[in-house]
Amino acid sequence: MEEILLEMSGINKSFFGVQVLNNAQIQVRSGEVHVLLGENGAGKSTLIKILSGAYQKESGKIILDGEELNACSPKQMIEKGVSVIYQEFNLNPYVPIYENIMLGKEIGKYGIINHKSSIQEAQKYLDLIGLEVDPRTLVGELSVAQKQMVEIAKAISTDVKLLVLDEPTASITEKETLKLFEIVRNLKKKGIGIIYISHRMSELFEIGDRCTVMRDGQYVKTLDLDKTNVDELTKLMVGREVSFERFKNSYIVEDEVVLEVNNIVYKNVLKDISFKLKKGEILGLAGLVGAGRTELAKCIIGAYKKSNGTVYLKGKKLKDKDIKDSIDKGIVYLSEDRKDEGLVQIHPLTDNIALPNHEKLCKFVLNNKKVCTVTKEYINKLKIKSSSHMAEAKSLSGGNQQKVVIAKWLYSNADIYIFDEPTRGIDVGARDEIYNIMVDLVKNGASIIMISSDMVEVQKMCNRIIVLKEGRVTADLENTDELTQDQILYYALSGGGQIE
């Protein structure tokens, strides 16, 4: 049990002259869940990609099972038993689930695939992780969470010695998380080593054995998780303390309704949804996988064409399927999918922040100076880690990209903000900063709808929580001290009868 499975030491890596990993190290034993912890941009994903062969290290040593590895391709690493679930999705939307799972290890002779056996084999892993979807379903038809589950199934479908999970729970809900943990524990029992990356502190203690903390591409410390606590870890990774208090919102203006959503129907995904949002309120939207929260948000701002229903912002009706109209009237949406919907990855931060704010930054022509000033301002304000304000968005770590998404919408100065999974993939330190931003917003008279699968943060931040289940509102709860996670989960799972 105590034997060392993987040892990475002295790892260095830089991108375009910027040192990202500086003498990084990690040591994983067989049969342990080793948590890798660090702020956004600390270099966790990069370290993992070097391990998997997706990137090549500049120097350092990788010893797997006593064998020193050099310049291995992803294929070779898979053959050596290293299986990785990356932070960003790596699935082919156009082919069925089973083909995604079996890609690279198809069953068959002479290069000819036996589809029947492949389906059966894939079904085995779907059963194992408890995803009840026909393996012949196209991946493109799945929800984000379901895709994540497919990724997990794919990762454990190889002959795995070392499993790496880079933020596997970022886009799934409690139910799937529990299932995942069960699988992880089973793998552990088989002597498989697991590297686990997550920003959800509570999870780490539940599932992890040891923990390696990184900061700024450097190794900080490795500790036993049962001999430490959240505060210590936080301090190690952030360099300061972070609090976990429930936010007492005293800025709500009770009688001023800013947003009125009436009877929204969208295809067969949303079924007659109505609610109201008050000035200064933070309204949580909770629910399980595929409950339809993202669709609801997109229907409200006009990204999707609703089949039925109306939305009034301060008494003015929002035009159907006209995002610009919604933004002009003062409601903005911060996408959960920063890669595909949030940012123009190949453009500098300046362009990204300017994009929704052209009217503001343009008199006759675009004021590029002002764009730069504003960008720098937000880099400071949100502590965005970036080499320069002209750096391309894709060169930032996931969490820092999320901050850029927030920055571009903060500058637009809206009345209502819809945050869709705003802290997905965000470290504790930055999380707190985002919460503070939200508090600032309501303090200044804005209102917020917060879609989140993280029950802790929903409870921490929201005044009111609406629970969705399969496109219906199943509960509208005041977030009092008495409200427990189990209660929310109950409405999300079993519905408990429709209200209103």
Place this chain on the structure above:
Amino acid sequence: MNNMINRLKKIDIKSITLYIGAVLILVAFTIICKINGKDFLTTSNIQNIIAQSSVIAVVAIGTSLVILTGGIDLSVGSIVGFVGIFGGMLIKNGISLPLTILICIAVSAIIGLMTGYIVSYGKVPAFIVTLGTMQIIRGVTKVLTSGKPVAGFPDALSELTAFEIFGIPIIIFYVFVLYALIMFTLKKTKFGRRIYAIGGNANAAKLSGIKVNKIEMLTYMLAAIFSALGGILLLSRLSYADPNAGSGYEMDAIAAVVIGGIGLSGGKGKAGNTLVGALILGMLKCGLQILNVPVYYQTIIIGVVIILAVYMDKAKERKAE
């Protein structure tokens, strides 16, 4: 019964729309021709249409593969021209027909391999590489004979395609056999599925241990090989090689692929339907010529059909908006 429903399910709606479209065009031409006192739907004319579409159809197989990976190949037409001249010269120099075919395929494969290498390992966009190789290959072809055609071949050459089995010219069998082969490969083999995987998400395929570069390169090699086969068919059909032969075939092939429903972004669609696409184009040309429609109007009509075919194909996407 249940089996049949399952089978029907497998033929997706897109394909069915395509087949209906093809049949409608066939029926329309048959009726219009009848009214004008001409025959369209006769065995011999159907054979003509297939034979006339055969070269494009075969070339388009390779184009399908490349497009499925998300690439594009503009050089296929120039390879058709090259193989005609090069193969023609070999034959004139007394090389036997089978050996000529082998050499042509081998040389084209090497050309395709180089093209593919620059695209996949060189990271140069396929459009550019093949725009360049198109010109290079055409130039080399003309250098070979100082721009002159090659003619005067033994009868064996034209027999290669004209030979009839049960009254059906063998060229038609070639086309169907090649299509059967590629459909099998795409559906049933690892190589085929990986082509889809690369077109769908190259990064994911790479991280799954697929040698993306290698497979991508091979599709360009295959495109060159299918073009070479097309070139040999054309050479045999005409018993005459012109250095300009095959000009513009790349666009006809792409049109056939796209009408057949394979999207230019790759990862989606069926190579089998490319044959239907090629036949639709062939039917249009044939029907319009039988009706003696002036060539200007022919180009206009074919242009409209290309756009319409894809426009209808995208109805679902527009609705999803």
Place this chain on the structure above:
Amino acid sequence: MNNMINRLKKIDIKSITLYIGAVLILVAFTIICKINGKDFLTTSNIQNIIAQSSVIAVVAIGTSLVILTGGIDLSVGSIVGFVGIFGGMLIKNGISLPLTILICIAVSAIIGLMTGYIVSYGKVPAFIVTLGTMQIIRGVTKVLTSGKPVAGFPDALSELTAFEIFGIPIIIFYVFVLYALIMFTLKKTKFGRRIYAIGGNANAAKLSGIKVNKIEMLTYMLAAIFSALGGILLLSRLSYADPNAGSGYEMDAIAAVVIGGIGLSGGKGKAGNTLVGALILGMLKCGLQILNVPVYYQTIIIGVVIILAVYMDKAKERKAE
């Protein structure tokens, strides 16, 4: 001083590589021509090169815009041909030159708008739509005069481009003014920045409240307008209109854009460098012709240069692997 460093910083490495490449070609031709006893680097020859590249350069402006959004336009060449014949007919019918130009631009704009509409609202891939419109427009052009050319124009027409200011033909000024205009638009205006945003990530742009469809459509309209301008320049340069004029210009324009460093996936690159791309192509053609390189070898060399230009451009990406 500091200011200058800042300015230099703004010119990115890619552009510098391009400029160095262009200068190298210029120097190489100058030396090789000198050795062969010819003059390459003379004022009049430089003027010739610019004038010879002018039509492609102007057409390529529109192509740049379309490619920046991630699209492609194969119909530009056919619009050049259309404007020649259509404009020529108008002039022959006594319409004044300025009015003729206006009408040509307006009609082309409408054509471009329709093309753009099908692409952006119809969700039909640009490659297909413009492959179709290319044929349709060419067909219509030939229908207009039953395929005959139009000639015999008043001198005013050729004066439009031949008129000299300080000994420099005005056509050169036109090119530079149009490029200045488009560079300004792309850098400084909302419309320009949004073109980049759409090419970079259309989804993100849409969710940022940008009317993606509208802007996309407008780029096709602009592509048609710039093609119309190119067509008018050509008409004036030749004082002659041929219904086949402009065939293949789409590929030359795309080559110019890509050599200039705008990637076909959109979102990145500078329209100004497209001019450099067009001039490199023009220099090559001119230099090779002055050196009397046989035409077949010319196509080969130009093919090689197109690939090489982009291959070098991608060195960074290959290294990153």
Place this chain on the structure above:
Amino acid sequence: SNNNPSGSSPNTGGNASKPVIGFIPMTLNNEYFITMVNGAKKKAAELGVELKVQAGDQHANAADQLTIVENMITSGVDAICIVPSSSEGLAAALKKCKKANIPVINLDTKLSEDILKEADMSVPFYGTNNYEGAKRAGEYVKANFKTGTKTAILTGIAGQQNAADRKNGFIEGAGDAIQIVAEQSANWEVDQGYAATQNILTANPDLELIYCGNDGMAIGALRAVKEAKKSDQIKVIGFDGISEALNLISSGELYGSVAQYPAEMGILGVENAVKLIKGQKVEEYIDTGAKLIIPSNVDEHQEYVKQFAE
């Protein structure tokens, strides 16, 4: 190639004074123009002058030719022989030649009077006109076929001058001997001629004659006819007299082809260009003639062509 073996020309005194002639065929994509260039090359070698050959791309057009002329002027040619892509398309190029004081000789396709007037230039023309050649074929048909012969015509690229001339000349020459039942453009290409003929045969099984604007299309047409087993019923006539067409006439498969004398044009062009450079007077117009090649005269013609086959 800079040496003149005979050494007899007055211009061999030094390389600097060796005259340079620019030669611009319409394209170099077919045998016709290649033969013309070969004739010119032969003559150039004989006279000890340097010949620069440049041609437009695939689709010959006025813009390409203007560019070539401009670049030839830059490279310092002393005279230019040109086959215009169209009889009306070279005004701008001619003006440049005039400005540079470079004499021009017009070959094969005659420049229109308007253009010459516009350029204010006198340009000798050596060639024959496509229209006349085609007319000769038509007249032969009129003499040898019954009235109302069911005829199909395959034309070249729509919009090209020579495509139109070759069609219209034939129609005029044939008069009422032909009844045109189909007319299609096969873009000068063999494969398209083949397919078009197949389709025309489907529509007109009783066809008797196919006239093609060039031999390439005729070769394609012939194949389709042969395959349809209608060789006895349908005669095919081509244009250009390329070597394969001559072979086919010789073997009795092709009915005939209109041959012009491209090599002759090349020779005359070079010969007279040299005279112009020296300031001598030249013929304003020489009709190089066109001949309908039929089995009876094909051997003689093949013999003649051989000397220019490189």
